[in-house]
Amino acid sequence: MNAGRSSQASHVKHRMSVERRSERELVVTRTVDAPPHIVFEAWTKAELFQRWWVPKSFGLDLLSCELDVRVGGTYRLVFRHPSAPEPMAFHGRYLDVTPPSRLVWTNEEAGGDGQVTTVTFEASAGQTHLVIHDLYPSKEALDEAMSSGSTNWNDETFDQLDEFLASA
């Protein structure tokens, strides 16, 4: 998988790569068919971000989405899943906001042991090459995140999905 090969016609689905790059890092790359200022907007305006970050096809219902996109600002997304009695939340704080090229935030739903997410928006021939880099505080934290959401997808898909999303 090479996300750098992005010279396909725009109707062709862009290549994506997902890999565990090291003991503490998860990296997702993808090319999006628009310049960085547009893609950056979709990541930083709540009314746009909420349309894609919590996909409906995953059976999730977004209840609220608040983004205060500035250094030190917080974000909070509350969502519900049919199998979970209580709504759940992703939340954290922005560490770096550099339009239209870089976003860094913390993930605090798991307490203080969450990963730090760095997203870079790189211009490439009218398109944007996105790199989403999650750095976990330790190998154990990433191992734990990976083992919490992966067992018995068939039997308990929905319960596991909730755990998975809480850790993702």
Added chain:
Amino acid sequence: MVQYAARLDASFAALSDATRRGVLEQLACAESSITDLADKFRMTLTGMKKHVAVLERVGLVTTEKVGRVRTCKLGLRRLEEEVMWIERYRQLWDARFDELDKVVEELKRKERANERRKK
């Protein structure tokens, strides 16, 4: 999944050594300490530590230190779990990007319309 393939390659490389295959067979019967494994395979502790480290790196073996003893056991499950998790994670991002593409298309259309209006 290139990463998965790369890990399989590393796993096969780890399995290319007769001693390491023997260690896996041994661990399939029972957990062992590195000292026990070194004795069983008539090898120095340092040599056995290296073999176990290779197996551990690719997830075929996990080790845990309790007191002074490092116990080794089979770690196949760990690798499967990781592959499953990555696959699920990939599906999540695939779904996200599908929706992101739609949002971005809309923004592009709006921007083009605005530019035309300015002219």
